[in-house]
Amino acid sequence: MDSFDLVDDILRALADQDRRLALYYLQKEGEAEVEELARQVAAWSDEKPIDEVTDDELKPLIMEFRHNHLNRLRDAGCIEYDERTEVVRYKSPPKFLEPVLSVLAPFEHPERN
Template sequence: MQRSSAERMKVACTLLAESERRYLLYQLADDECATIEGLIDQIAAWEEGVPEDEVPKGTRQTLYISLVHNHLPRLADYEIVDYDLRSGDVVLAEGFEDVKPILEQFKQTEEVPEIRERPPL
């Protein structure tokens, strides 16, 4: 289904309002593909402000549930990512190009210095 530019912009802003979705996309923009577990480790570390190996187990479990039941399906509905729960693989899809410019703007305002310092998407 073709969406107007205004509709794509509205959808992108709505989707990117959630930090977990932005963090997921920042990581995928660098790697183009990842595993759910790898994404959880990085997203949780950014959210907690600690190294990946210091993220509490409960935080990882909560984030897994959130990614699998909320964030990944929403991003997949708009063809921004594709994922396979059986293999755990997550990849960028064609729709990523629609949100990429807005994601870059969000990146410049993130509180996590490591995110702001990353190369352009």
């Protein structure tokens, strides 16, 4: 994969707010189980405390993470995802990713704006 393809893959992965919120969380925590990650993203998206996210709200987002978001982030090299254990790791992301997230975070990260 050449650098142009990598940049395109990362930008496509970052085109979704839930994926960006997941990356902000993983930057801080290093790793998380899919349900934990989805719960935090749901809380940030709905601007409410994490303990107020219901299972009914969470189920569709977990499915979206399992079948879409995590694959896109993994394919772009942003995360490692073990489908067997359902653990997501922010490990050795492309150098291009961190500067892009640091530019976006002040505008949309719930803990930085």
